[in-house]
Amino acid sequence: MILMIDTTREHVGKQISEELLYSGGNPTKIELIDTTGMRISHCVGCNYCWLKTPGICAIKDDYEPILKKMARADQVWLISDTHFGFVSYQTKNIVDRVMPLATMYLKIKDGQMRHVMRYDHQPDFGIIYTGEGDQAYLERWCGRTALNFGSSSLGVFSVENRKEAVSCML
């Protein structure tokens, strides 16, 4: 399943999902979440999802169904506005709260410490951004983020280059 999470002010995800369908994407395997109007808090770092209620976030808001979908998705595309060359805080909040998918347990992988993931399946991550994104930095961040969750980066694309992103979804 391809999951797109759109936090942009211009709702560019709608157009991308339409282009994906037009390019032959399977409509039963594409899901777009536009977070406009949703209540999604930042992660408060309480560690409950690791040490008190393993796998469950203590914050009860509109994030929980998104997390469940992320756990099942093959690809997660973060569609984000940019600030300071980076993703918006709305998108960063969504990524910060992925922690229940990891466990407190640690391991060494490729010479570095990593958390042991809670589930066997991990989604790959990609970014589609609007505005003045720092392409090289976003690529580094997306790669590192995917590495932390035991998966791979799908790449980083400006909204102008969304066709390339769409081709990665087919």
Added chain:
Amino acid sequence: MHVVIINGSPRVQKYSNTEKIIASFTKGLSEKGVSFEAYAISNRKSWEMIRDAYIKNEEILIALPLYVECVPGLLLEFLETLPKKDEHTRLSFLLQSGFAEGCQLRCGEEFLSKLPGYLGVRYGGCLVKGDNFGIRVLDEEKQKQVTKPYQAMGELFAEGDGFFREEAKKFTGPEYLSLPMRLLMQFAFKTFQKKIFQKVAASWGCNTPLDYKVLGN
């Protein structure tokens, strides 16, 4: 010198590891006769006051935990509300994380090194150190012990060169863990450390296995 210190952790101050680190760091500042005022962004009600201090002062230090390879979402939100200033203001960072190796914090450090440019201010360097996850679960005496090295960094910062001096760079410790250390840790992770974590969880009232699959397989 007078430093405005902003705790950029979203965690409530009482349990904030960054807060404990700041307490030790500011001891070092005081030792050298440097004054400071400290704030925390975890309480949104203080944001207006913090912005005001940011605008009125020229020596700013943001201390923060690494959240998924970069700054926590709440700090990002706060940063988006800051007005542009000029190069008379110097912005430095103290970046800390749970993972132990220096290499784990470099992606976050890169963002922080570029951030002052976006805000129009001067970069004062970034003090980088991992292996801080456990601070929260230690008793007060042990907390003081493990955060003690930050006091020397406060003294160094008081000398006015930000975090560009060699001592600050060395403070990070090893960039990667040595092979014997990795093997030792791997062994610990597979054996007694799980038990330690489960014990900590039990003290929080949790009896569920920490790797429980809430959503099934």
